[in-house]
Every structure is written in structure tokens, then in C-alpha cells.
Amino acid sequence: MHLSLVIVLALLVLGSQAGKAYCTYHLYYAAEPLTTVACSDGSHGLISWGYTNLQPMFPYVAAWDQLKWNDAKCGTCIALTFNGKTIHFTALDECGSGVPGTDTHFDISKEAFYEIFGDVGIQKGSMIADWAIVQSSLCKGNKKKLI
Numbered sequence: 001m002h003l004s005l006v007i008v009l010a011l012l013v014l015g016s017q018a019g020k021a022y023c024t025y026h027l028y029y030a031a032e033p034l035t036t037v038a039c040s041d042g043s044h045g046l047i048s049w050g051y052t053n054l055q056p057m058f059p060y061v062a063a064w065d066q067l068k069w070n071d072a073k074c075g076t077c078i079a080l081t082f083n084g085k086t087i088h089f090t091a092l093d094e095c096g097s098g099v100p101g102t103d104t105h106f107d108i109s110k111e112a113f114y115e116i117f118g119d120v121g122i123q124k125g126s127m128i129a130d131w132a133i134v135q136s137s138l139c140k141g142n143k144k145k146l147i
Contacts, residue, residue, distance in 0.1 A: 042070030
């Protein structure tokens, strides 16, 4: 499915956001406790999913500049597309803002970042990609209930 169609469907079906993202990587690890991320406890925290660490979702996890502690956007499933390749990850932490010309910033686990951007991405340390909010079932281990 072409990215433009994915974005249109996301906007129509889910009332979602989409656009250009500034992407960097973060050294998350599978056994990292959920208590170290913004979407930990609270009514919107991922601990409420029955998880104690990142393992069930890893390596498809990221920080998002639109999150803060116990935010309703915690657990949002994001599709990130670059050069025809797409990954899906769960937003579970907060990070700084993006750069001019982008709508948002994702700080993705290094493993998922490498999967989509390869050696060039790792060498550069940041990349720009298309993003869209998608249904939670597309993200590994994601149990977010849509409102």
C-alpha cells in the first residue's frame, strides 16, 4: 500500500495525525523497566497493560515529542515509512521537539532505527521520514484500546 493511501486511511478511519518526522535513535533495551519511561503508570500508562518492561514491544518502541507522563497518547501505534519501507512502533516516552520542516520528533530504539534507515541512518544519527498514527494491532505487543 502506498504511503499516501496509508496516511489518507489513517486520517479518515482513525482521525489521526500524519506528516514528516525528525527521527533519532535511543538506546532502549528489552529488559528496561517501564518505570523509566513517561508512559509508565497512571491510567494511560503501559503498566496497566500488564507489562513491567519493554520486552513485549521491543525493539519497536520510541519516544515522541507529543507525549508526557500519563498522556492519553501513551501507547499510540505509529507507522514510519522511509524509501518504501515501513515499521510500526509504540510511542511510550517523551523527547525534545523536532526540527524546522517536520511535524514531530521520534527517538526510536536503535534496533528499529537501523531496520528502517540502515547504516546511513546510524552514521548520520538523524533522518526524516513519513509518519502516521495507525491501528494499535499493527504494533508488536500493543494493547492500546482506541477511544
